[in-house]
Amino acid sequence: MFKILTKQELAPNVKMFEMDAPLIARKAQPGQFVILRIDEDGERVPLTIADFNREKGTITLIFQEVGGTTQLLGKLNEGESILDLVGPLGKPTHIENFGTVVCVGGGIGIAPVYPIARGMKEAGNNVVSIIGARSKDILIYEEEMAAVSNTLHITTDDGSAGHKGFVTDPLKQMLESGEKIGLVVAIGPVIMMRNVAETTRPYGVPTVVSLNPIMVDGTGMCGGCRVSVGNENKFACVDGPEFDAHKVDFAGLVTRQRMYKPQEKSHSEHCANHGKGGCQCHSH
Ligand code: FES
Incomplete structure (x- = not known):
């Protein structure tokens, strides 16, 4: 389990989480991303690592609530946890002195x-x-x-x-x-x-x-x-x-991207109709 240490709203529908993830923070490089799952039945969401702090053992994730899963994610609060955080994934940015x-x-x-x-x-x-x-x-x-x-x-x-x-x-x-x-x-x-x-x-x-x-x-x-x-x-x-x-x-x-849009939309509409406990449709 990975705990949300702080949560901030940066703009309407844009949230920032500081996550407790020491192993990822230790290895993360600019340009890399993580894949998260809220729970067992959750859809996998790739998110680029917006920041990392090796001393504190934290990584920062910023996401926009666009589909069912990111809307659910946005409802989580400080102190709550998500099931999975896999990373750092992908190749780091090539950094050198380019002038x-x-x-x-x-x-x-x-x-x-x-x-x-x-x-x-x-x-x-x-x-x-x-x-x-x-x-x-x-x-x-x-x-x-x-x-x-x-x-x-x-x-x-x-x-x-x-x-x-x-x-x-x-x-x-x-x-x-x-x-x-x-x-x-x-x-x-x-x-x-x-x-x-x-x-x-x-x-x-x-x-x-x-x-x-x-x-x-x-x-x-x-x-x-x-x-x-x-x-x-x-x-x-x-x-x-x-x-x-x-x-x-x-x-x-x-x-x-367009191919997936209708699916995302109907799914988020579907989930929005669920009660306070969030969507239990297991199709995330
Ligand atoms: S996410 Fe499956 S091949 Fe890249």
Whole structure:
């Protein structure tokens, strides 16, 4: 069992848990993720590790309540436990001194970008971070990102915080001004990651994205997280989750995500009809 030590609401429907998980905290590296299960019959949920503290033996998980399982998870409180936490999984981010690294985070994707930005800063990079959300009230981790970045740009779709526009705007400006960028790391909605890839492609700037497709076992056995990268089939859970953005088949990724949407929706509607004790349907 893994205990929730602290719980915080970062934005509407976005929760942060600090979990007691000393073994995972000891080994975790930026870019890696865990798979959790609330109980025996629970669906497996992959979540990127947003932070880890080796001394305290804790890891931080941030999630958005989008489906039945994440809604149930969001109902748990400090002091309560979940059954399973497996990890750290996936390959860590390759961290070295690239000179200038641009870290782009969109929406909930800002959380996993944070340890990467911190790692890049510690490695001596000039870290320029660009974080964006639809509006100010759902923008998370502003202070945390400011603390690990040499420069921080904020964008919102509606202009309620920072620059009105998209995360690709400041990136485009940097590229157009001829500023030398060693690496761009982008995590967020698939469409955002695709736009970042298309922005840097003409300039040939190495760009990495972290993919979070549907995952089931997290061990490369089920094929649930298959993605096409450079015309090769890869498994996000073992070969990733980070890939060369210029080689990812984003169109295929969007199609696969859509395939699962109706199922997720009906399941969350179904679970929402259950009583206070949560869903007992055993189909998670
Ligand atoms: S989650 Fe099953 S192969 Fe990756």
